[in-house]
Amino acid sequence: MASPTDSQDPFERIYVVCEQVPSGQVATYGDIAAIVGQGCDARTVGHAMAALGSRAASVPWQRIINRTGGISTSGVRQRELLEAEGVTFDDKGHARMDAHHWAGPSAAWAREHGFNVLPPREGPAPSPQLTLF
Template structure:
């Protein structure tokens, strides 16, 4: 897939990430499953890294690795999540069972041309990798 194809997903990815409420997290793979149409976790990671000035309006800190691991470095992601009430275990991983977002409502997904997040799709994700945002 070319970089221009990936960027075609970015606005849709941002729209999904904007739906994640404060106090919840989602994974790169979950966002990709909601966007669908060939989007994958790596594309979501690239989109988060390309936010630039939009990082003020898109809650990038709520997108983490599937295991609950923060995948950015040096951006105070944990501080931001803790300020929203997100809890971490002794390893520094988000308590996914408690704080994972289950996806948009069926009504929102249908109205905006997205898929609902199914349990089968949750967890289908590329391995965690360090991302450099901005």
């Protein structure tokens, strides 16, 4: 159906999802790909970010990092931008995914735009890091 974000370009959809990431939070390439769906995977998101062009001023690309919490970009101070938004990093330069990981857009928004909802973080995860605090 003709959704307001029924863009034919998969990249355009990726940009829309990226704009949903609130300040102070970060999302992984895999998360964005899971929300966009339509065959998009982590690598597709990476290509979209590399092809931002003039959209870099409108899309919070800095909030998109890899699954390890590290920053693959070079030349641009992506980490500095995140820290300015309240994102904290550990001593190894990895973002605290357990504290700033984006839970995904609201189910209503996702359905309204034809996107998927980020799967819940449940499973055989013992979460031993819970003792950090």
